Amino acid sequence: SQTIHQWPATLVQPVGSPLSLECTVEGTSNPNLYWYRQAAGRGLQLLFYSVGIGQISSEVPQNLSASRPQDRQFILSSKKLLLSDSGFYLCAWDRGNSYEQYFGPGTRLTVT
Amino acid sequence: EDKVVQSPLSLVVHEGDTVTLNCSYEVTNFRSLLWYKQEKKAPTFLFMLTSSGIEKKSGRLSSILDKKELSSILNITATQTGDSAIYLCAVERWRRGQNFVFGPGTRLSVLP
Numbered sequence: 001s002q003t004i005h006q007w008p009a010t011l012v013q014p015v016g017s018p019l020s021l022e023c024t025v026e027g028t029s030n031p032n033l034y035w036y037r038q039a040a041g042r043g044l045q046l047l048f049y050s051v052g053i054g055q056i057s058s059e060v061p062q063n064l065s066a067s068r069p070q071d072r073q074f075i076l077s078s079k080k081l082l083l084s085d086s087g088f089y090l091c092a093w094d095r096g097n098s099y100e101q102y103f104g105p106g107t108r109l110t111v112t
Numbered sequence: 113e114d115k116v117v118q119s120p121l122s123l124v125v126h127e128g129d130t131v132t133l134n135c136s137y138e139v140t141n142f143r144s145l146l147w148y149k150q151e152k153k154a155p156t157f158l159f160m161l162t163s164s165g166i167e168k169k170s171g172r173l174s175s176i177l178d179k180k181e182l183s184s185i186l187n188i189t190a191t192q193t194g195d196s197a198i199y200l201c202a203v204e205r206w207r208r209g210q211n212f213v214f215g216p217g218t219r220l221s222v223l224p
Contacts (some may be wrong), residue, residue, distance in 0.1 A: 046212065
């Protein structure tokens with residue numbers, strides 16, 4: 001069976017500090033991978049998606065970046081966090097021909 | 113700009129009531145519409161709809177898509193306190209890597 005992991009579960013970081021969130025998927029190969037952000041009272045916003053190693057597409061301009069160093073590993077990073085980066089970050093994966101996305105447990109980020 | 117709108121944004125009912133949640137969309141290259149239930153952290157999949165007029169049903173939950181009206185409804189009959197959650201509507205677009213536009217969600221609270 002497939003599982004998706006995210007860590008850390010919660011994170012409190014000061015403004016201007018760097019960020020690294022990690023997501024890994026087990027039990028499948030060559031998944032599509034996604035990073036979403038859910039701000040308070042707002043829907044899920046797609047940040048990045050990846051169809052393969054080293055292939056990253058950005059949906060919105062921001063101070064965040066993503067990388068996919070391995071087939072089942074997806075990393076969300078920032079060099080300098082902003083207050084507006086606070087939110088709930090979800091990693092998700094799907095198969096190329098599947099309609100359903102599977103979400104990780106999420107990371108709650110608070111930038112102070 | 114593609115968008116998904118949900119209404120109401122919040123709803124409070126009593127156990128046993130029937131609720132109808134609405135989702136409308138303006139999306140290019142529509143592929144499918146999905147409903148998710150989000151209780152604490154990660155959303156869980158409920159339904160995927162691609163064809164207009166065909167009802168999907170699972171227990172007390174049902175959903176139908178109207179492609180002409182660019183909308184969908186999610187019905188929950190005989191609500192229970194365990195139905196309390198945020199219900200997310202998402203539209204999938206025909207794009208490389210597949211990707212989804214999420215609505216803001218409807219926060220449903222079911223009181224005993």
